[in-house]
Amino acid sequence: MTIIDGKKISQEIRNEVKLATERFKQEKGFVPGLAFILVGENPASQSYVKSKGKACEETGFHSITERVPATISEADLLTMIDRFNTNEKIHGILVQLPLPKHIDEQKVIEAISPAKDVDGFHPANVGKMMIGIDTYFPCTPYGIVELLKRSNIDPSGKHVVVVGRSNIVGKPIANMLVQKKQWANAVVTIAHTGAKDISYYTKQADILIAAVGKANAITKEMLKPGVVVIDVGINRIDDPLAKNGSRLVGDVDYEHVKEIASAITPVPGGVGPMTIAMLMVNTLKAAGGKL
Ligand code: GUN
Numbered sequence: 001m002t003i004i005d006g007k008k009i010s011q012e013i014r015n016e017v018k019l020a021t022e023r024f025k026q027e028k029g030f031v032p033g034l035a036f037i038l039v040g041e042n043p044a045s046q047s048y049v050k051s052k053g054k055a056c057e058e059t060g061f062h063s064i065t066e067r068v069p070a071t072i073s074e075a076d077l078l079t080m081i082d083r084f085n086t087n088e089k090i091h092g093i094l095v096q097l098p099l100p101k102h103i104d105e106q107k108v109i110e111a112i113s114p115a116k117d118v119d120g121f122h123p124a125n126v127g128k129m130m131i132g133i134d135t136y137f138p139c140t141p142y143g144i145v146e147l148l149k150r151s152n153i154d155p156s157g158k159h160v161v162v163v164g165r166s167n168i169v170g171k172p173i174a175n176m177l178v179q180k181k182q183w184a185n186a187v188v189t190i191a192h193t194g195a196k197d198i199s200y201y202t203k204q205a206d207i208l209i210a211a212v213g214k215a216n217a218i219t220k221e222m223l224k225p226g227v228v229v230i231d232v233g234i235n236r237i238d239d240p241l242a243k244n245g246s247r248l249v250g251d252v253d254y255e256h257v258k259e260i261a262s263a264i265t266p267v268p269g270g271v272g273p274m275t276i277a278m279l280m281v282n283t284l285k286a287a288g289g290k291l
Pocket of ligand 1: 095
């Protein structure tokens with residue numbers, strides 16, 4: 001059984017981006033720039049943006065973080081995005097989601113120039129991904145593809161079952177893995193809350209991708225022996241034995257599932273760190289560089 005070490009693999013990628021950025025800077029005389037917009041005080045969002053900003057610094061990128069109150073109007077937020085759209089030092093724009101209810105998330109996503117859409121959420125980029133044209137891939141699914149590749153797990157011809165259909169993870173990972181190309185070419189099923197019996201689908205998985213958002217949603221009984229398990233969940237649960245009374249777990253019942261899996265990603269230290277690494281890859285690309 002292999003524990004897929006996302007921390008190690010993400011660090012390798014970040015080192016590669018750092019080296020590529022040094023070369024890029026010598027050649028072009030500038031560095032990739034990434035702008036973050038953080039709306040409100042959501043603790044998880046604050047923590048993610050902080051980690052992403054730190055990653056930019058370590059990679060040698062220029063970055064700006066704009067923190068604005070949750071009461072900001074939609075119009076003011078759109079104006080802020082537009083200023084970054086025309087700022088030559090900024091190659092990527094990331095508005096951390098979720099946004100307060102009075103702001104139309106889709107409108108915000110579409111306000112970002114597709115050329116600076118390092119999240120890969122703009123419909124123009126989603127469309128390109130869908131038809132197999134190279135573009136910015138959303139960071140979490142892109143990270144999953146890299147995890148599989150760098151663990152030498154080839155999805156080609158395998159049955160990948162994705163549980164979850166969000167725009168950020170479920171739909172894009174299904175789309176990326178179904179493409180007719182290397183390190184994809186899988187037969188893909190998307191299972192979700194609309195299914196009468198989720199385990200009917202999960203039991204058929206050669207590779208199971210859990211993006212449900214619920215602790216212990218995927219148990220050993222729902223899987224077949226030898227399955228590769230990619231756990232995208234980040235859930236905080238009470239744990240009286242933990243230092244601050246809680247700890248992070250994924251969507252998969254890790255302790256039991258690892259008894260039958262051939263490979264599994266832990267939480268934390270699996271998919272999570274990959275998201276940031278792939279954001280660095282996308283930002284380098286946005287500036288015109290490559291690995
Ligand atoms: N919120 C949760 N994941 C993401 C992400 O990948 N990008 C942005 N912008 N917000 C998120």
